[in-house]
Amino acid sequence: MNCEVCQLKELEVEHFEIREVLRCILHTIVFHRALGLVRPKDVDLELFEITYVQCGDVELEKKIDEKIDHFISWVEKHPNKKSQICLSFYEVKSKQPSWFTNKTERLYWEQWYVNLNVTQHPKHHSSKSHHTKLIVDPGESATEERSCRRAMVEASLREVLFQIIKFVNEKKDHVPPISEGVIYFPYEITIPRKFQ
Amino acid sequence: MEMDRESGKLEQIVSQFRSKILHVILDSRVPSLHHHHHQQQQESLSHSRVRKTDKWFNLVLGDRPPALENLNFSLRNLFDPMVIDIILVHRGSCSSSVDNLYSPSAPAAGPADETVIERWVVQYDCPRFIATPSGADACVSYKKIYKKSIILLRSLYTQMRLLPAYRIFKQLSSLSQTYNFDLVYKVSSFSHPFSREEESGMKEYIFAPVEALSGCLSVSVTYRATLSDFNLEPLVSLPPKIITDYVGSPTTDPMRSFPSSDKGAHATSFPLRGARPPSSSPFQRPHSWSSGFHRGFPSTKTQSLAGSPPVYRISPKPYDIASPPTDLYGNRIQNQRVSTLQQVTAYDEYKSSPPFSPSASPSTPSYLSGTNPLRTRHCSETAPVTIPLPLTGRSTRYLSPNSSDPSRHSLPPLSPRSSKHDASSQESPSGIRSYRKIEALRAGESPSGLSNNYSAQKVVRDSKDDSGRFSALLSSSGSPRIGFSRSSSRLSFQDDMDDCEFSCPFDVDDVDVSDSSSQNTEGKKASEFTAQSNLVGKKSHDAAVGILVHMLRTAPPLRQDSSCYSTHSLRTEYEGGVSIASGFFMPRKTADALEELNSYREMKDLLLSKSGTRVVRKEEIK
Numbered sequence: 001m002n003c004e005v006c007q008l009k010e011l012e013v014e015h016f017e018i019r020e021v022l023r024c025i026l027h028t029i030v031f032h033r034a035l036g037l038v039r040p041k042d043v044d045l046e047l048f049e050i051t052y053v054q055c056g057d058v059e060l061e062k063k064i065d066e067k068i069d070h071f072i073s074w075v076e077k078h079p080n081k082k083s084q085i086c087l088s089f090y091e092v093k094s095k096q097p098s099w100f101t102n103k104t105e106r107l108y109w110e111q112w113y114v115n116l117n118v119t120q121h122p123k124h125h126s127s128k129s130h131h132t133k134l135i136v137d138p139g140e141s142a143t144e145e146r147s148c149r150r151a152m153v154e155a156s157l158r159e160v161l162f163q164i165i166k167f168v169n170e171k172k173d174h175v176p177p178i179s180e181g182v183i184y185f186p187y188e189i190t191i192p193r194k195f196q
Numbered sequence: 197m198e199m200d201r202e203s204g205k206l207e208q209i210v211s212q213f214r215s216k217i218l219h220v221i222l223d224s225r226v227p228s229l230h231h232h233h234h235q236q237q238q239e240s241l242s243h244s245r246v247r248k249t250d251k252w253f254n255l256v257l258g259d260r261p262p263a264l265e266n267l268n269f270s271l272r273n274l275f276d277p278m279v280i281d282i283i284l285v286h287r288g289s290c291s292s293s294v295d296n297l298y299s300p301s302a303p304a305a306g307p308a309d310e311t312v313i314e315r316w317v318v319q320y321d322c323p324r325f326i327a328t329p330s331g332a333d334a335c336v337s338y339k340k341i342y343k344k345s346i347i348l349l350r351s352l353y354t355q356m357r358l359l360p361a362y363r364i365f366k367q368l369s370s371l372s373q374t375y376n377f378d379l380v381y382k383v384s385s386f387s388h389p390f391s392r393e394e395e396s397g398m399k400e401y402i403f404a405p406v407e408a409l410s411g412c413l414s415v416s417v418t419y420r421a422t423l424s425d426f427n428l429e430p431l432v433s434l435p436p437k438i439i440t441d442y443v444g445s446p447t448t449d450p451m452r453s454f455p456s457s458d459k460g461a462h463a464t465s466f467p468l469r470g471a472r473p474p475s476s477s478p479f480q481r482p483h484s485w486s487s488g489f490h491r492g493f494p495s496t497k498t499q500s501l502a503g504s505p506p507v508y509r510i511s512p513k514p515y516d517i518a519s520p521p522t523d524l525y526g527n528r529i530q531n532q533r534v535s536t537l538q539q540v541t542a543y544d545e546y547k548s549s550p551p552f553s554p555s556a557s558p559s560t561p562s563y564l565s566g567t568n569p570l571r572t573r574h575c576s577e578t579a580p581v582t583i584p585l586p587l588t589g590r591s592t593r594y595l596s597p598n599s600s601d602p603s604r605h606s607l608p609p610l611s612p613r614s615s616k617h618d619a620s621s622q623e624s625p626s627g628i629r630s631y632r633k634i635e636a637l638r639a640g641e642s643p644s645g646l647s648n649n650y651s652a653q654k655v656v657r658d659s660k661d662d663s664g665r666f667s668a669l670l671s672s673s674g675s676p677r678i679g680f681s682r683s684s685s686r687l688s689f690q691d692d693m694d695d696c697e698f699s700c701p702f703d704v705d706d707v708d709v710s711d712s713s714s715q716n717t718e719g720k721k722a723s724e725f726t727a728q729s730n731l732v733g734k735k736s737h738d739a740a741v742g743i744l745v746h747m748l749r750t751a752p753p754l755r756q757d758s759s760c761y762s763t764h765s766l767r768t769e770y771e772g773g774v775s776i777a778s779g780f781f782m783p784r785k786t787a788d789a790l791e792e793l794n795s796y797r798e799m800k801d802l803l804l805s806k807s808g809t810r811v812v813r814k815e816e817i818k
Contacts, residue, residue: 032350035343037246039256040353051357051366161358165351169404172344178254 003108004174006167008160010082010115013153018075018118020045021157022068022085024052026189028161029087029112030064031055032168035175036183048154052161057183067189074191075118084192087112089185091176106186109174112164113192205338206410210274210320212252213345213413217318217352218264218280218383219249219257224356225282225314226381227368229261253346255353274320275411279387282314282361286377286426311426312394314361314419315387321412337409344406345413351403352415360423377426390418397421754807 013021024045031040034055041056054061071085090106176185222229250256286309356362361379368379390398399421405414 028354031354032347035254035346035350037251037254037256042357049363051362053354053357158358161354165355165358168347169351172347172404172406175343175347177339178343178346 002174003111004167004171005111005113006164007113008115008163009156010117011153011156011160012117012119015072015075015118015120017047017153018072018116019068020047021116021153022071022114023064024050024157025114025160025164026064026068026085026087027054027061028052028164030060030184030187032164033089033110033175033187034060034184035178036181038183047150048157050154050157050161055184060184064189071191075116080118080120082115082117084116085114086190086192087114087187088190089187092186109176203410206341206408207274209338209342209345210411210413213349214274214278214318214320215249215260215264216253216255216257216349217316217415218278219260220255220349220353220356221280221282221316222261222264222381223257224353225361225365225379227365227379253342253349255346255349273385275322276385277387278318279384280316280318281312281382281384281387282316283380283382284311284313284361284364284377284423284426285309285380286311311420312390313364313423314359314417315390317387317416317418319414319416321414322410341406341408341413348403348406348413348415355401355417359417359419360421361419364423397425754804 008025011021023043027043031038031053034057038055038057041054042051043054044051067085071083075081075083088108089110090108093105093107246256247259249260250258364377365379367373368375368377397420398418400416400418402416403414405412407413
């Protein structure tokens with residue numbers, strides 16, 4: 001089976017925006033891959049005027065938040081670096097048991113790469129940053145710049161979401177059949193090695 | 197056989213898909229349906245039940261609006277496209293919606309602009325050549341198609357929240373604000389082509405089709421890329437406007453004059469959707485109906501009257517109460533496009549709006565409802581007029597407990613010979629009626645203490661004589677508001693009362709001075725009043741207003757025969773009446789009240805004389 005790969009457009013975000021952006025993107029992807037019975041839940045972003053959809057599974061939400069926390073910790077250790085988070089969907093195939101192994105095998109049929117460029121703007125205060133002691137410039141130009149930048153990030157995020165929709169629409173044949181009682185396909189969220 | 201079964205399943209998938217898509221779209225675009233659905237969702241969440249319709253495409257959306265069933269019926273031909281237009285109804289920005297409240301004669305807000313901001317087209321195309329797969333392949337095909345349909349629906353659901361119209365929908369769904377626009381929908385099997393100008397601002401997105409052996413299911417959306425051209429803003433909340441002709445509330449003085457202008461107490465000043473009436477206004481209770489014009493559906497007449505009042509009801513054109521705007525809209529659409537639409541389409545357009553009234557829709561203001569009980573009581577509606585002011589300084593003292601209030605100088609003059617009295621009396625006939633109406637409207641909302649007075653109305657109905665009415669009212673009322681009655685009876689008391697000596701200012705018996713027995717009881721009643729006035733005190737202003745209203749309402753029409761002014765019933769009722777409880781809330785001197793009473797009588801006589809009605813005086817009866 002082919003593994004479809006989707007490289008999402010790179011987003012330039014600030015540290016405090018990572019959580020919201022990642023939640024939005026990851027949940028949107030999972031919602032399109034949670035083909036079991038779901039009760040969609042609309043979530044409004046706080047930083048941007050975007051509403052995304054969750055599949056309403058509490059366990060899933062918790063797992064995604066954990067992974068995002070893990071990612072944020074990694075970013076804090078590697079500031080001002082491009083980073084990537086990978087969401088993969090797989091099928092569990094049991095390997096032919098042998099004397100030496102009885103493992104199951106994961107067959108990845110789809111991978112999503114979320115590309116982030118986490119920046120630390122010297123003029124902007126980051127509440128989670130340990131390294132910066134910033135003096136917030138209360139001037140009008142700083143506010144305008146901030147709002148302009150925010151609008152750009154929002155537009156980029158929208159583009160990414162449209163990209164996800166386009167991808168899931170165009171490529172459907174590789175999606176495995178829906179199992180009874182299963183809400184979403186098995187998945188994993190990782191930080192690629194080359195970025196570690 | 198197998199093929200037939202699979203083909204049937206496929207048709208079922210396509211049919212359910214169309215219904216589901218419609219449900220998704222309406223739930224994300226029509227605020228009224230969204231409110232209904234949201235409430236149901238809250239209920240269903242608590243019960244954790246999944247409906248049969250929710251299981252389709254594994255997407256729990258809650259109950260389908262009833263209109264969907266009708267639409268499904270009308271669009272049951274699967275090969276007809278389903279075109280769903282999301283229309284932005286934009287009323288001309290009118291921050292003077294507030295002004296409309298007070299100047300109903302002012303031109304209403306301009307006609308609403310309707311713009312299609314989104315068009316969803318769901319189509320199931322039949323291929324030219326239909327392959328005939330084997331049984332196993334057909335089964336696999338059906339499942340794959342179903343899976344792909346699920347994915348398509350998911351992406352459509354997500355996309356709905358990313359398009360510009362969603363922001364408008366969210367604004368409208370917020371009940372905290374009201375806006376000068378609304379979102380409605382239209383479902384048809386035919387799409388009216390966009391004009392070039394419209395097309396220039398539109399973008400299109402075509403979802404990847406789901407290909408089946410017997411057809412191809414496709415969804416596309418054409419949408420306006422930006423909605424910044426529209427002045428989509430919340431309606432200005434009512435500014436702190438000083439209402440100079442405010443009719444009255446329980447906290448204001450019931451003796452306040454009523455202006456002769458059309459402002460203020462005009463009961464037909466229906467607040468526009470966004471214009472919340474002043475909270476203190478007695479005639480425009482704030483109503484929280486959440487949608488405006490269309491609300492996405494044509495409500496039936498009864499529904500529109502009883503349930504959700506579309507805003508356009510107050511507009512003299514093009515809508516009226518009898519024809520709900522949505523019906524009108526539907527009809528207009530039919531008139532304009534009937535030549536190009538199929539019959540099914542016309543039906544759809546009429547039915548494009550669910551007939552139900554969502555829970556967010558509150559009750560109609562009673563005076564706009566066709567079944568308004570208050571309105572049925574009055575046969576005429578006129579603007580409130582000024583009740584002539586009392587002329588003598590002495591009289592003004594007794595008009596209100598707070599004589600320093602300049603607004604108190606609006607009561608009828610004590611002396612009927614004053615020019616001021618004459619001038620103002622000309623207006624009072626209609627003014628009385630409108631005042632009655634206004635006060636009745638108020639009284640309908642006033643504390644229950646007034647209800648006694650209205651029940652008394654039945655008793656005194658036949659007693660057209662003012663004094664009889666006055667006494668009968670008070671005698672039959674459980675808690676008569678004598679002072680209020682007295683003030684209103686100024687307009688109706690007879691001249692012969694001038695010579696009466698009042699033992700108490702608002703004693704009922706003062707109207708029966710012609711009756712010797714009444715004179716004997718006056719002293720008693722005066723003492724009763726003295727005893728009880730302290731009890732009542734300033735208990736209820738609106739109770740006093742209610743009494744005045746009652747008095748005015750039970751006053752005989754000016755054109756009635758003089759036989760209506762018989763005092764026989766008065767006597768009977770008075771004699772059978774109970775002891776008077778002077779419930780007026782303000783202590784006054786008897787003499788002052790008497791003067792006031794006389795002035796009312798004179799006023800009444802003057803009015804009657806002008807209308808040509810013979811005034812039956814008690815002296816004549818004697």
